[in-house]
Amino acid sequence: MIKNEQRPLNFEKCPESDDELKKRLEIEKLINKNIDKNISFDVLVKLSLAPYGLVNDDFRRILWPQLAGVDINHLGQAPTLDKFQCHPEYNQVVLDVNRSLKRFPPGIPYEQRIALQDQLTVLILRVIQKYPNLRYYQGYHDVAVTFLLVVGEEIAFAIMEQLSTTHFSECMQETMEATQRRLMFIWPIIKFENPELYQFLQNSTVGTLFSLPWYLTWFGHSLTSYRTVVRLYDYFLASPIYTSIFVTAAILLYRSDEILKEDCDMASVHCLLSVIPEDLPFEDLLKTSSSLLNKYSLTLIEKDVEELICQERRKRKTDEALIVKRRQPATSNRIPIITKWLPNILTAKPVILTTAISIVVGVCAYYYNNQYLAAGIS
Amino acid sequence: MSHFDYLFKVLVLGDSGVGKSCLLMRFSDDRFTEKYLRTMGIDVKARSVELVSRVMMLQVWDTSGDKRFNSLMPSNYRSAHGILLVYDITSSKSFQNIDGWMKEIRRMCPDKVTVLLVGNKSDDPNHRQVSMEQGFNYAHRGALGFEEVSAKSGMNVYDIFSSLAMDIYHRYVLHNPISPMPSEQEEEDAAESPD
Structure with a gap:
């Protein structure tokens, strides 16, 4: 039942397979051919969704901005850190950035690491200062650090600005209610695909908290392999907004046998689910996710989600009424x-x-x- | 899991960065890391304590300091037997925010819940911003338990968990009402869980 603290990212490079080599050459050729103009968006999406994604960070540096719909010819100059020291979220962001050292490549010189930390802090505060309606959340820095490491400060800001007003806008509201509701979309998918697993998870009352970091950080917080993180980012950038819900469902379905062997109680199931095994076959899971995405549109399962939310609300009301009832003075209860x-x-x-x-x-x-x-x- | 007589569920609450996860690491694994740990959502650890010839399993739920995540875990609040409410003695802001956490506890938790106020980082007296007297007075006013601890040195860490376990044992096991309401009965069934 022990969950370890966040493990450091593994930046090791793996030997290139034949298929990967083939794909790398294909992308290289495409980039060279379209050196002056952007590659067609449909082609980019196809490349990102297919196995190995965009293959390496050199390609991502060029193609991620295009995928995110960012114009790299009109980038602003990043301000210095001292400009943000009065921002209400400054202390929290600095605290979280200090806690994200494990997301930086190992062995980088101290000065470079400090510079990266400052850049990350500025990047985050720039976005939330520009959009005062967006609230910073813990985990946002996990997303920001990935883009910072791949595309650099200026482009990372442009991408984060774009994603914060689209993909992550729900997570950046005043409350997390919209996020909570969104996570509930996992259940109908599981229910239709594997009723036994669905029933088990409902009986365990595990809820959706285990998947919160996955959703808020595109799995960046929970994975130990940098290679897997950036591969997933290829996939998410090329997919509809709430695709991480379908990847979550794919992971649960893949691990169903393991889950069903666990004790059916909240703590045991939460502990099992919240740690993602390092050996998951992510390429297969992304295929499953894409087929689930085609099979169940969010509007299709909306009704089931509403039903679940109503059930939960009723239960919560009953529980809260009991708490209130117990707080009534004893005198009123004497006769009963x-x-x-x-x-x-x-x-x-x-x-x-x-x-x-x-x-x-x-x-x-x-x-x-x-x-x-x-x-x-x- | 090893044999235990009672299973108690404990929540650890408090601002971000006060050392909740470090406290828990010290209690469950008896180690400490200088690196910042960050909890997103919730983490669970468990360790048993033996008191009055009874083995009490503490299932400790370590929460995120981001208050906006609170709305995502009402069931955790409602089923808690005890709460460690942690502030950082080197941060007056984390102490001021205890009021907000207490409101949340009063709103979400059963009345019987045991709350222990914990001032962490007592190993750093040079940067102290909250006196022990302030902590004690606040706890006294709210009828809470109080202790200062250091996750870094390990001072008083085991003590706060065992004293919390003892308090829960007294409230939930020894002082059962003669004829509990059904909902309380459920709580006691959850609390008294022989292996």
Whole structure:
């Protein structure tokens, strides 16, 4: 039941397979051919969704801005950090950035790491200062650091600005209610695909908290392999806004046997689910996710989600009513309590016991009374 | 899981960066890291404590300091037997925010819940911004338990968990009402969970 603290990102490069090499050459050719103009968006999407995604960071540096719909010819100059020190979120962002050191490549010089931290802080604060209606959330920096490492400060800001007003806008509202509602979309997919798993997860009352970091950070917070993180970012940039819901469902379905063997209680199931195994076949999972996405549109399962939310709301109201009921002063409950205890008091055992004691007391009183009379004391 | 007589659910609440996860790491694994840990959503750890010849399993739910995540976990609040409310003695802001956390607890938790106020980072007296007296007075006014601890040195960490367990044991096990309401009965069933 022990969940370890966040593990450092593994930046190791893997040997290139034949298929990967083929894809790398294909993208290289495409970039060289379209050196002056953007590659067609449909082609980019196809490349990003297909196995190996955009293959490496050199290609991502060029293609991610196009995927995100960012014009790299009109980028502003990044301000310095001291400009943001009065921002209400400054301290929290600095705290979180300090806690994201594990997301930086190991072995980089201290000065470079400090510079990266400052850039990350500025990048985040620039976005939330420009859009005061957007609220920073813990985990936002996991997304920002990935873009910062791949495309650099200026382009990362443009991409984060774009994503914050589209993909992550729900997560950046005043409350997390919209996010909570969105996470509920996992359940109908599981219910239709694997009713047994669905029933088990509902019985465990695990809820959707285990998947919150996945959704808020596009899995960036929860994965240990940098290679997998950027591969997923290829996929999400090329997909509809809420695709991470379908990837989550794909992971749960893939792990169903393992989940069903677990004790059916909230803590055990939460612990199992919240740690993503390192050996998951992500390319297969992304295929599953795409087919689920085609099969279940969000509008199709909306009704089921509403039903689940209503059930949850009813349960919450009942629970809260019980808490309020218990807080009422005892005086108002006196009569009901007596009526509740009366049947317990008037059962056979207490009645016999009381009668027996009464008889004993009566006999004793009679005996002593006679003694006193005989002695002439009475 | 090893044998235990009672299973108690404990929530750890408090502002971001006060050392909730470090406290928990010290209690469950008896280690400490200088690196910042960050919790998104909720983490669970468990460890048993033996008191009055009873083995009490503490299932400790470590929460994120981001208050906006609170709305995502009402069921965790409602089923908690005990709460560690943590502030950082080197941050007056984290102490001021205790009021907000207490409101949340009063709103979401059962009345029987045991709350222990914990001032962390007592190993750093040079940067102290909240005196022990302030912490004690606040706890006294709110009828809360109080202790200062250091996750770094380990000072008092085991003590706060065992004293919380003892308090929960007294409230939930020894002082059961004669005829509990059904909802309370459920709570006690959850609390008293023989292996």
